[in-house]
Structures are given as structure tokens and as C-alpha cells.
Amino acid sequence: MSEAVQRRRLAVPTVSMLPRAGDSLSFLYLDIVRVEQDDTGVCAVVETPERGREVVYLPTAALSCVLLGPGTSITAPAQATLGxxxxxxxxxxSGGVRCYASSVPGSLTTKWLEIQARAWAGEESRLAVATRMYEKRFGESGLASSEVSLARLRGLEGARMxxxxRTLAKHHRIARFRRSYNPADFDDQDPVNKALSSxxxxxxxxxxATVNALGCSAGLGFIHEGNQQAFVYDIADLYKAELTIPLAFSLHASTDPEGEARRHFRQKLHLFRLMPRIVRDIQEVLRPDGVEEEDTGLRTKVVDLWDPVVGSVPGATNYAGDLDDDE
Known part of the structure; x- marks a missing residue:
């Protein structure tokens, strides 16, 4: 083998070199900018009479999610690069409140989608996954083997919230608090509700973003259903009592609760290492019998072929020889 060929092979990236979902940065919120692609990369462009044209390049390979607020436009080449x-x-x-639409980047494997779909399709398996989700919320195990019904678990969750x-309102000396969200009257709500929504x-x-990176379906929820983000709501509820709700109450006197909520929440993500937790929790609730260390949603083969006997066989292979064997 020539030296030139060896150098080219060493330069080819392997699966272990690719960024993992759990190692990605959190999110980036943009508004009143144009996101476009130039010869260097994806950038956010702002043009004002005072400062002229300002360009900020985005770390696309390390970002998990980009939130596009009002006044934002994005070009097709930039969207393709992000995908x-x-x-x-x-x-x-405005402020990252409400999700209207989202793109779904391609995944290199459907393994976790298949695991999720099988668990969702069976009544007993779906109940088992939903129960494990409640176990993670309550911080205790053993509910799956008890006689506690799903309706009882919903009641316990409501009482916990x-x-x-009540505890956080008393701690921050808030006389009366009621969780409410009215998009048509959002500006008139109190700072806690604004911060909590943001x-x-x-x-x-x-x-x-994490659900998409693993190749799962955001619409196949186990506790929630009837919405294209049902599974997102399932997983997000695992962290609200620890992250978003205490943060929102701490901003009860803020004059900019939406903006401060985003900034403080981003800081907390580094402290709590949320992205790796989300990856691990999704895998654990879907497959509690153990997760392989190298199983991160990235595989070297592009596609398999389904086989009713052995489960799957390698793709990109010509099986014409099997016809001769049968004859």
C-alpha cells in the first residue's frame, strides 16, 4: 500500500470521531436576523443603519438546537448544513415561547425508533414505559411491579406538582400563584408564568433535538398522546421540577422574565449536564434491560434489510446467489 493511500485512509473520519448527542451544546435563540450560508459556514447576519452589516458565525456541528424567533429568515443552504x-x-x-414547527435531521440508524415503536404499540409494554417515566419523576423504583394504576400515578403526580x-411560592413570599398560559394574553401574565413558559x-x-438525534419519533408518546411532540412532553416532564419550575419562581420580581429564564436555564444546562441525562433517560425508559456503551445512535452501516427469520441482514449486498442455493 502506497504512503499516499495510507494517509487518505487515516484522514477518513470514523464513527467514534463523530459528535455524540450527549456531548452537544444546548441551544441558541435567534430573532430579527437572517441565517445564511457563505464560503466559511452558517452565519447570522444583522444589518442596521447605525452599525451596518454584522456577521456572527454559528458552531453548527456542536449545536443541538437552534430556536428561530420572530423576524428571522433562513436560506435553504443554511438549513441543509444544519440538517x-x-x-x-x-x-x-417571541422569546422562545411556543413551538410552531421543527426540522428533523437525518439519523444514521432507526434502532431506537424501532425499540420505541414496539414499546408504544403494545398496551402492556406502553404501560411499563409510562410507569418507568413516573418512577423517574418520583425518584423511586418498584412501581411497575406494584398494583398502582396509571390513573393513581397521574393523581400522585398532580399532588406532587x-x-x-405551594412550597416555592411560600419560599419566595408569593401570596398567590396559579399556573396559567394564555397565548392571546401572554404579556399580562405574572413574571413567574412568563419565565416558566419561556x-x-x-x-x-x-x-x-435529542429525540431526533437518537432517531426516535417525537409523536409516539407514552403518557401524552394526540400531538406531534407527545414524546417530547413525556421526557421534558422528567426535569421540570428540578430545573424550570424553581428557576421561574426565582424570577418572580424580574422585569425581563423571558430573557432571564433563557439565560439562566442555559447556564444550568452546563451544571446539570442535561444533554447526556436526556440520552441516558430515553434509553433507560425504552430499554431497561441495559444499554450498550457504544450504542449512541451512530453505526457504520447505512441500512439493513428486514428478515423474518434472523431479524435483519446487511444491506448494500447482492443476494442473487441465494436464489442459486435454493435451486
Whole structure:
């Protein structure tokens, strides 16, 4: 083998070199900018009479999610680059509140989608996954083997959230608090509700990005259903009591609760290492019998062929020889 060929082979990236979903940065919120692709990369462009044209390049390969707020436009080449890098693009309302639409980057494998679909399709398996999700919320195990019904678990979860709201309101000396969200009257709501909506929107975007990166379906929920983000809501609810709700109450006196909620939440993501937790929790609730260390949604083969006997056989292979064997 020539030296030139050896150098080319060493330069070819392997699966282990590719970025993992759990190692990605969290999210980037943009508004009133134009996102485009130039010869260097994807950039956000702002033009003002005072400062002229300002360009900021985006770390697309390391971003999990880009939230596009009002006044934002994106070109097709920029969207394609973000999709190739596995970055989810979410179109949101002002301040990142409400998710209107999102792109789904391609995944190199459907393994976790198949595991999710099988668990969702069976009544017993779906109940088992939903119960494991409640176990993670409550911080205790063994509910799956008990006689506690799903309706009982929903009631316990509701009581837990009421107690949490009451405790945080008392701690921050808020006389009366009621969780409400009215898009038509959002500006007249109190700072806690504004901050909670803003932080929740960011959390949904991050979870959605992780779900897409693993190749799962955002619409196949186990507790929630009837919405294209049902599974996103399932997973996001695992972290609200720890992250978004205490953060929102701490901003009860803020004059900019939406903006501060996004900035503080981004800081907390580094502290709690949320992205690796989301990856691990999705895998654990879908397959509690153990997750292989190298199983991160990235594989060297492009596609398999389904086989009813052995499960799957390698793709990109000509099986014409099998006809001769049968004859």
C-alpha cells in the first residue's frame, strides 16, 4: 500500500470521531436576523443603519438546537448544513415561547425508533414505559411491579406538582400563584408564568433535538398522546421540577422574565449536564434491560434489510446467489 493511500485512509473520519448527542451544546435563540450560508459556514447576519452589516458565525456541528424567533429568515443552504450536522431547527414565538414547527435531521440508524415503536404499540409494554417515566419523576423504583394504576400515578403526580408550587411560592413570599398560559394574553401574565413558559419552550427544544438525534419519533408518546411532540412532553416532564419550575419562581420580581429564564436555564444546562441525562433517560425508559456503551445512535452501516427469520441482514449486498442455493 502506497504512503499516499495510507494517509487518505487515516484522514477518513470514523464513527467514534463523530459528535455524540450527549456531548452537544444546548441551544441558541435567534430573532430579527437572517441565517445564511457563505464560503466559511452558517452565519447570522444583522444589518442596521447605525452599525451596518454584522456577521456572527454559528458552531453548527456542536449545536443541538437552534430556536428561530420572530423576524428571522433562513436560506435553504443554511438549513441543509444544519440538517447534515444533526442540528434541530425550531420555529418559535417571541422569546422562545411556543413551538410552531421543527426540522428533523437525518439519523444514521432507526434502532431506537424501532425499540420505541414496539414499546408504544403494545398496551402492556406502553404501560411499563409510562410507569418507568413516573418512577423517574418520583425518584423511586418498584412501581411497575406494584398494583398502582396509571390513573393513581397521574393523581400522585398532580399532588406532587401542587405541593411543589405551594412550597416555592411560600419560599419566595408569593401570596398567590396559579399556573396559567394564555397565548392571546401572554404579556399580562405574572413574571413567574412568563419565565416558566419561556424556560419550558427551551427545554422542549432541547429534548426534541435529542429525540431526533437518537432517531426516535417525537409523536409516539407514552403518557401524552394526540400531538406531534407527545414524546417530547413525556421526557421534558422528567426535569421540570428540578430545573424550570424553581428557576421561574426565582424570577418572580424580574422585569425581563423571558430573557432571564433563557439565560439562566442555559447556564444550568452546563451544571446539570442535561444533554447526556436526556440520552441516558430515553434509553433507560425504552430499554431497561441495559444499554450498550457504544450504542449512541451512530453505526457504520447505512441500512439493513428486514428478515423474518434472523431479524435483519446487511444491506448494500447482492443476494442473487441465494436464489442459486435454493435451486
Amino acid at each position: 447534515r450536522h444533526g442540528t434541530t431547527v425550531v420555529t418559535t414565538g 401542587k405541593a411543589l408550587y 424556560a419550558s419552550a427551551c427545554l422542549y427544544g432541547i429534548v426534541h
